[in-house]
Amino acid sequence: xxxVKQNSxxxxxxxxxxxxxxxxxxxxxxxxxxxxxxxxxxGPTFLISISSIKDKNEDGRFTVFLNKSxxxxxxxxxxSQPGDSAVYxxxxxxxxxxxxxxxxxxxxxxxxx
Amino acid sequence: xxxxxxxxxxKVTEKGKDVELRCxxxxxxxxxxxxxxxxxxxxxFLIYFQGNSAxxxxxxxxxxxxxERTGGSVSTLTIQRTQxxxxxxxxxxxxxxxFGGVNGYTFGSGTRLTVV
Numbered sequence: 001x002x003x004v005k006q007n008s009x010x011x012x013x014x015x016x017x018x019x020x021x022x023x024x025x026x027x028x029x030x031x032x033x034x035x036x037x038x039x040x041x042x043g044p045t046f047l048i049s050i051s052s053i054k055d056k057n058e059d060g061r062f063t064v065f066l067n068k069s070x071x072x073x074x075x076x077x078x079x080s081q082p083g084d085s086a087v088y089x090x091x092x093x094x095x096x097x098x099x100x101x102x103x104x105x106x107x108x109x110x111x112x113x
Numbered sequence: 114x115x116x117x118x119x120x121x122x123x124k125v126t127e128k129g130k131d132v133e134l135r136c137x138x139x140x141x142x143x144x145x146x147x148x149x150x151x152x153x154x155x156x157x158f159l160i161y162f163q164g165n166s167a168x169x170x171x172x173x174x175x176x177x178x179x180x181e182r183t184g185g186s187v188s189t190l191t192i193q194r195t196q197x198x199x200x201x202x203x204x205x206x207x208x209x210x211x212f213g214g215v216n217g218y219t220f221g222s223g224t225r226l227t228v229v
Contacts, residue, residue, distance in 0.1 A: 034217045044156070100158045
């Protein structure tokens, strides 16, 4: 059973607009969340993270929002650029962890010029 | 090295053959992970090494899969008697410590394994 779910396999956005990538989780023990970005034929690269004690973390054009009560997080990219076109993975880690990062299936973002 | 290096980048093998995939982590990173990504799936955890401790093998899908890490550095993932369902991209990652802190893991580019 998937603990980290990205229900949209793909998203298409116009350049300059906002991209919103969503992620839901089921394990209430998760207390750290990360977003990774993956281009074809490359490994995933770390993008941004958020601790469960926060509800927002911002880094340039990228902002991650966490709603613990809804077990939902989202990644906002503003403004979107064609170079942002990639697969975005949401990942989560259980607190005090002896576990490993649990990844979602990813969302493929296409930013059209 | 500057990054996590994996070889080969692509491997095509016949069903039933054994394959070895290599990972060279970032120098000084004590934690090393293997994940795989099958078509349409997320990253599936396989195995984790931390220093000289016994590896966490809880993600290995069958006893045909094994991995070792020599001298706390290079790791080899071996798949025996490969099956078509083993076809996937196998990703290696490393970090300074388990989980890797706020920046997570550093991944290699992966080995794309195709079993025909």
